[in-house]
Amino acid sequence: MSRETRLLMICPTSDVTPEMLARTIHAMGEPVGLKETCYGCLVEGEADVVRRVTDKVRDMEPYAIFSKRRAYRMGDPVRCRAQHGTRPGYSQLEEEWSKLPFIRAGLIAAEKGEVPPERPKREKLPVLKFKEICEVKE
Amino acid sequence: MKVFIDPPNSMILFDLVERFGHEPLSTMAALQERVDNLEVDMPPMNVTLDDVVRGLKYAGIEVPSGVRGRLAVWGPLIEEADAAIIVDDAPFGFGCVGCERSELMVKYLIRRRGIPALRLQYPETEEDGIEFVAKVKGFLEGLQ
Numbered sequence: 001m002s003r004e005t006r007l008l009m010i011c012p013t014s015d016v017t018p019e020m021l022a023r024t025i026h027a028m029g030e031p032v033g034l035k036e037t038c039y040g041c042l043v044e045g046e047a048d049v050v051r052r053v054t055d056k057v058r059d060m061e062p063y064a065i066f067s068k069r070r071a072y073r074m075g076d077p078v079r080c081r082a083q084h085g086t087r088p089g090y091s092q093l094e095e096e097w098s099k100l101p102f103i104r105a106g107l108i109a110a111e112k113g114e115v116p117p118e119r120p121k122r123e124k125l126p127v128l129k130f131k132e133i134c135e136v137k138e
Numbered sequence: 139m140k141v142f143i144d145p146p147n148s149m150i151l152f153d154l155v156e157r158f159g160h161e162p163l164s165t166m167a168a169l170q171e172r173v174d175n176l177e178v179d180m181p182p183m184n185v186t187l188d189d190v191v192r193g194l195k196y197a198g199i200e201v202p203s204g205v206r207g208r209l210a211v212w213g214p215l216i217e218e219a220d221a222a223i224i225v226d227d228a229p230f231g232f233g234c235v236g237c238e239r240s241e242l243m244v245k246y247l248i249r250r251r252g253i254p255a256l257r258l259q260y261p262e263t264e265e266d267g268i269e270f271v272a273k274v275k276g277f278l279e280g281l282q
Binding site for chain 2: 003005007009058066067068069070071072073076092093095096099100101102103104105106107109110114115116117119
């Protein structure tokens with residue numbers, strides 16, 4: 001028996017709300033702990049059960065919900081903001097949250113089998129060209 | 139296959155690697171072992187004194203202890219990995235990724251191991267996102 005805590009985050013362009021997500025997981029009737037948060041929710045329980053819940057959520061909303069494991073338990077006093085935990089900040093999550101719409105678009109395109117257009121490689125600027133740019137024209 | 143992700147706490151990479159059928163090696167799993175075994179008892183640190191000593195395997199004694207501490211967590215993951223996905227130029231001012239020197243060491247260790255590695259940049263537009271996912275998917279499918 002090993003515990004797993006999983007963080008489920010909703011893509012900002014999705015219509016799903018944390019409340020809807022929490023209700024859906026409750027309705028599954030799986031033996032997991034659940035905490036609704038501003039970005040989605042936290043799920044905690046035995047590893048295989050949590051995996052099952054994550055898979056079901058992913059099947060229901062394949063492009064709207066992203067997840068990762070979390071080292072600390074739900075509401076761990078050293079991590080929890082509500083108790084002024086000593087490990088502050090969700091800066092990484094916040095940063096990645098803002099990029100989720102792009103990843104969502106990528107996943108939808110990959111599902112459709114779209115191939116991204118080839119982009120021209122960035123080449124180094126020739127010295128002469130650089131010199132031209134630097135020279136001040138009167 | 140086991141895929142090391144860098145930044146090691148990245149949700150995007152963790153999710154994508156899992157979606158495409160591989161096992162992501164991340165900081166979270168490594169730290170969970172320490173949290174569950176009550177090794178981490180010195181807030182606000184995420185590593186123990188033993189970890190910093192263990193980090194000597196991956197970085198010299200003259201290297202700052204912060205780098206050694208990070209490598210003590212990430213080093214064993216890199217040794218365990220069959221492949222790696224690296225996001226270059228990630229914003230470094232946050233989280234456990236907040237050290238450019240550690241990042242350089244991680245890239246060096248991955249290169250020294252000679253495992254297949256994909257290097258990317260975080261997407262800034264929808265087109266970037268499509269390219270990002272396509273590259274990750276292609277790389278992970280090619281591993282099988």
